[in-house]
Every structure is written in structure tokens, then in C-alpha cells.
Amino acid sequence: MPMRGAVIHRAGDVRVEEREDPAILEASDAIVRTVATCVCGSDLWRYRGLAPVPEPVPIGHEYVGVVTEAGAAVRSVQVGDFVIGGFLHSDGTCVLCRKGAQANCLHGGGYDGCQAEAIRIPNADGTLVSTPGEPDAVLIPSLLTLSDVMCTGWHAAVSAGVGPGMSVAVVGDGAVGLCAVLAAAQMGAEQVIAMSRRAARQRLATAFGATAIVAERDDAGAARVRDLTSGVGADAVLECVGTESARLQAVASVRAGGQIGVVGLPHGEMPTAELFWRNIALRGGPAPVRAYLDQLLDLVWTGQIEPGAVFDLELPLVDVAEAYRAMDERRAIKALLWA
């Protein structure tokens, strides 16, 4: 039976097409009927022609939905459960998963396109988490952020060792950067400096807990961060973009002995000799969503955080092309697609 799903054909060309309905292939698989999915900043690398698209492929890696079928070996979720899963699946049992490195699971990987009406989830037991009950519709955007951006912002803060009393600067005012602001504030940072030039994003950063906004970029931006941090730079910098300029901005904004948490897909090198001489830590990568999911689901479910505010555009799945355009043109911070 066919379903509808997004396929990227080439830069600038994402279409909803009829695709084969997913089916259980392994006993550890589950099938999820998507309730909501969204477009990620990382999807834009291909959309903008900055990463190759050798052939048309299904796209998307964020989702919440309802389990419609579970393989014979699946124990932790049941048909009918409302579930969230990370942007990578993981078995939860390998030595790396047990050490909290679920994004690097020995038997994990990606999906066959989550901007779709249904998705096959490998390693369902290690990947999916059921909500405590049927969520109110108003919670769904925030739950959806746990599939990637909120956990990724959280990972930036964890990777940079953010804790009570610290000064934190966030490079990047996309959805991940805004979630990183929220994460740093939740972790008790005393100063949370959001680097953003756009009024709507500045407002959201402030709502998420930013204590200062720096609109300047590059050297001027780093100088402003130093002005705000006893002249030396922030204890922690959360790099949520990945471009070379953002990475260098992070290095210029952190104090000696400080820590950089990196979650933006890396494009461009880092000055590792400077990191050494200034005793700066560099840590991060793809977020181990499953490591954070229980804690963050609780924060969302109990209304302590509302990361879903990053969605400033909601469209039906069939309008996926407009979702990409709006994000590419920066008309939207992040676009949610109702499936």
C-alpha cells in the first residue's frame, strides 16, 4: 500500500511522492504512523547544494507518532503507544550504548526518510520512548523537538560541561542554538549569552533564558562576549552551526581553560594548536538522544520547558517544499509538518 513521503531530488528540489508503506523487516523493528515531523537545519546542507545528492532519496530524521506494528522481539513499546525516537536508532545494548554513546551505537544508523506518513524504526527497544499517555496536541511540537533539536542543544551544553554559576555563550540562533540557550539556562548557568542578529530569534532566546544578546559577529562579537565575561571569554561556548566562521567564533569567544560544545555539522577545521595552548576543551558530535530522552520528556511533559516554541511555521506534510523554502530563506526558524 502506498504512503506519502518527502524525497530530495537535487539541491532546491524536495517533493512529496507516493512511496511503499514501510513493513517490519527484523523482529526488532516497529512501524510508526507519523503524527508530526519537521525540517532540520542539517537537511538544508543538501537543499542548498552544500552536500551532494547523488540520486533522489527520502529525507527527514525527526518524528513523533503512534506505533502501528511491532516486531516479535519488541518489548519496550506497544501498538498504540505515542512514541518519540531520536534521529539515529540505537540498540541500547552494545558496549557504546551502555556507556551513553548511543549516537555511535555499534548496530545503529539512520532511517529511510522520516518526512513521511509512516516510518520503519529499527532497534525499536533501544530507540523509542513512549509518552506517559496520549499527549495534548499543544505538547506535540515540544515532544517533536526531543527527536533532535532539543536533545542536540542539550548535548552541546553537556559536552561543554555547563553547570551552575557558569558563563555560557551560544553561537547560532537556529532551532538548535535556541534549544542550547534553553539547556544552559536549565543547567543553572548564571550568564547565557545568545549571539543573534534577528529580533524574533532574540526574543525567543530571551524567553528561553538568555541573559544577554550579542548581535555582533566575528571579532566584534567575540569582543562583546569578553566584555560580558570579565574580559576573558565565556566558561563554555555552545557551537550550534558548524560553519568555519561559527567554529572560529566559538574559539574566539571562550576563555582559556574553558570548553566548547560542538553540535553543528563540521564544515572547516579547528585551530587545534590554539586550543592546546589556551587549554580549551573541544567536545561534541551527533547527540545521543536516547541518553537524554527520559529526563527531557519529563521536563516537557510537566511543562517545565517548552522547546516547541522553536516551530514558527506549521504546514501539512504535502507542503514540504514550502517548509524547505521558508527555512532556506530564513522566513522560518523551524518548520513542523503534520503528517
Next chain:
Amino acid sequence: MPMRGAVIHRAGDVRVEEREDPAILEASDAIVRTVATCVCGSDLWRYRGLAPVPEPVPIGHEYVGVVTEAGAAVRSVQVGDFVIGGFLHSDGTCVLCRKGAQANCLHGGGYDGCQAEAIRIPNADGTLVSTPGEPDAVLIPSLLTLSDVMCTGWHAAVSAGVGPGMSVAVVGDGAVGLCAVLAAAQMGAEQVIAMSRRAARQRLATAFGATAIVAERDDAGAARVRDLTSGVGADAVLECVGTESARLQAVASVRAGGQIGVVGLPHGEMPTAELFWRNIALRGGPAPVRAYLDQLLDLVWTGQIEPGAVFDLELPLVDVAEAYRAMDERRAIKALLWA
């Protein structure tokens, strides 16, 4: 009045010469009559022609000795005290010192050659620590290691987040690498894998707490480390050399989600994109000796650790040239010079 001190003239040419006796220049200075000093692996970069020597300069940055004169502002040490100081001086009061980044003190720096009979110590209050009393001669080598190598090995382990139960691999079997083995064992690592091909160093590593020795290098060495660590690599790798091959060895030997502590002076880049995709932390730099000195002095003074075992050659200061030759030719792990 003249004193004797080592001067490097060019690669391969270190001589003891008569130099002017140091004098108090600032009220925060102290003068230390050197009891013992030593040659550092990092001194060999210049000795081997791998770092430039534009003109003859005094050399050496490790010392223990007795305070012979203290500036008017010095409060924490007194004339007659036996003292240890780190290889960089630091004021102890700037914002970076207060955050534990004393190696990056805003008002700190190096010395005018510590392989000498006497040394001017700027920032004496923030730099020098007095021993609880006059040390037994047998303790002096271990106390001397606190000026650099033992604290540097400790910094590698701290930077890599070593803690109880972890698997740790140490790249480099020089004095710093051996001290890093000792540090990891002290911190409760369950596995401490020393990478070394030389029997004498293997024995010392074992005495310092290594649980396994890997003699292989490069890919074969990393494969052996993985064999010893559930197939995935060590939780933490301590990189104590600095060459590109040692740095790549560290990356190849660490598990995804693990941490690399770097203390070898960096020569060559790091594959930062691989660090990202594998979620590997990179942290380290010049050791903030003062941050560790109280704790490590206590461990040495009470006989809990004996890092002075790294000195396998002791010479009078006048034989400094032989000390460099012996280390350059790897006849000695580390040479102590009695002043």
C-alpha cells in the same frame, strides 16, 4: 656576582656558562637557590632542531630549591623555605587563575632559564609552594617532578576525565607518559594500558600501575588497545608526545564518546571532523601546575606516590650537555641535574 647556568646556542649545543646572579626586580619576586633541576622532553624540540633557536638563550623550566631572597610583597613563602614551582609562573589572583587555569594566567609566563644555580621567580606568591619541612634527599627527585612532568601527566588524566572503573591508554613512554600512567592508576582507572616498546620503561610503567603493555604502534597498536577494551577502544587516551603520529594514535585508540587528554606539545593537526562524528572529546594543554601542587605534594610527602623514579640519570649541573645527549639518544628517560 656570577652564577652558572645552561644556555642553548643552537641545536645540539647546550653549555653551562657564567651568568649574572638573578636579583629581585619586582616586589612580588623571590630568588630561589636551585637544589635540583632537570631536562624536559620539550627542551629536546630545540635541541633536536625541531624548534628554532634564533639566538643563544638560557634554558630549563623545572626546579626545586631554597628561597634566598623575597620581594617586599611576598607573603606565602619565606627565606629558607624549600619550595617547588611550576614550569610557568602565575599570580594566583587573576580571573583565570581563580578558575583553575593557572597555566594561562593573565600575568604569568616563563622563566629566564631554570637549569641554573639560582632563579628569579616572578609572582612568587601565586607560584611557589613550600614543603612541610626540609625534605629528605631521597624525596627530592619526586618533588622535582611536581615542577612539570608529574603535574603534566596528571593534567592529561584530568583533561581526559579519568575516573574509577575506566579503561585508559597512554600514548608515550617518556617521563610524562609514565607519570600519566601513575596518575590514571591513582585516579582509580580499572585498566591502564601503557604503550611502550622499551623494557626499562615497560617495567616502570608496570611499577606505576599499568595493567597492560602494548608494544605495537600505529594501526597495530590501536588494534591491540581495542582488543583489550571490548573491541571499541579506551574510555580515555592520554597523549603525552605531541607528534602527529602520536596524536593520530590517540584518536585511533579511543572509543566513540571517549576522551583524549593532550599534553604533548602539538606538532601536526588533529582530524577534528572524525572527533565530531565519533563524539570524542579533546582537551588539554600546558598543565596548571599550581592547581594540582597541594594534592600531589601531599601524595609525594606521605610516600603514596614516587614519581621521581622517572629519573634514571643524575648528574651535576656542569654536565648538562651529557644530560641532553643521554635523553636525545634515549639512553635516559629523564636526567636530573644537581645544582
